[in-house]
Amino acid sequence: MARKIAERSDIVPVLGEIFRERGFAGASLSEITQRTGLGKGSLYHFFPDGKEEMAKVVLDDVADWFETNVFVPLGTAEDPEVGIDHMFKATVSFFHSGRRVCLVGTFALDDTRDRFAEVIHAYFAAWTKALASALRRRGFGIKAARATAEDVVAGIQGALVLARSQDDPGVFTRAIKRLQARTKTAPAA
């Protein structure tokens, strides 16, 4: 199964980690060549438009993963509670219990957002929408479902910031528990 010839999909995860750690502006081609083990020639063969294309592919990859592993289950699980609980599990797993930041969130904060405005907007919109839909099916009213969905998605992002600031994954896992509890009962009017 070992291939000598690299495929683009082999290095996308590595690129993801680099962009997460350094941000878009801070990710240098020299670090990318080192950590992927590929020369610039190979990199530009796979990504003719350079760093911008690398980031775009990584963003699309993340969006695809969430679409398949989180958003679709949220919408299709027969029991919406199962879909929601699965979302929290997948989230904790994907973000390594708060040790790994959200690439899309990181890009959203500085001027990198403007480069990738569409993907970034779509990612969070899809998440919020899928969760609100599941909450509706759980019996939440339209407004409560939307509000709680926004609350949970923002809460996850904020917990990642806070956990990293304190260098304490416990901050993240505690936040997840509270957020999950909030999806069990609709808030008072």
Add this chain to the structure above:
Amino acid sequence: MARKIAERSDIVPVLGEIFRERGFAGASLSEITQRTGLGKGSLYHFFPDGKEEMAKVVLDDVADWFETNVFVPLGTAEDPEVGIDHMFKATVSFFHSGRRVCLVGTFALDDTRDRFAEVIHAYFAAWTKALASALRRRGFGIKAARATAEDVVAGIQGALVLARSQDDPGVFTRAIKRLQARTKTAPAA
């Protein structure tokens, strides 16, 4: 009142905006010279250690502002509810209703955190602690106060991310309202 000779304090706010917009890695000295109107000579006169010192001074400036305008009122207001409500007002104002990101949060997400770990840690720890203390005085139990404080501080950070991703300050102001409501009554055990 017009001074020709610049003071360091005159340009700190400008530096703050640049770092907020570009992040630490993305903020270039050429943009800093342009937007401050000062040459490199002047900049290195005020900040001998260059960009790193500029960022440090801005971080300290932000921390001081919050200490004075948010954390102290939280702890000293006779009526803790007044202090908490003031915190939300000051927060909405400081972050321009979600149009301005949190510098400390932005720095916390990527490897910039490691450069300024202490200030970043202290900022969020102080915020959480001051809010928890006010909630205690409002009648929250110790655990409820801590949990709600973490919830609110994380919620604010997440709302900034989400609002920027959607390019919609409404996301932020709605979140603030929900978070504020959550400080009025202790959550069920």
Add this chain to the structure above:
DNA sequence: GTCTATAAAGCGATAGAC
């Protein structure tokens, strides 16, 4: 205190051999 000139290093990107 402010400026211009300059240095040295690193950047993203390209060319061309293999």
Add this chain to the structure above:
DNA sequence: GTCTATCGCTTTATAGAC
């Protein structure tokens, strides 16, 4: 598909005149 060599530019930082 992968590499090395190189281009042109920008970067942070320094030196020294005023």
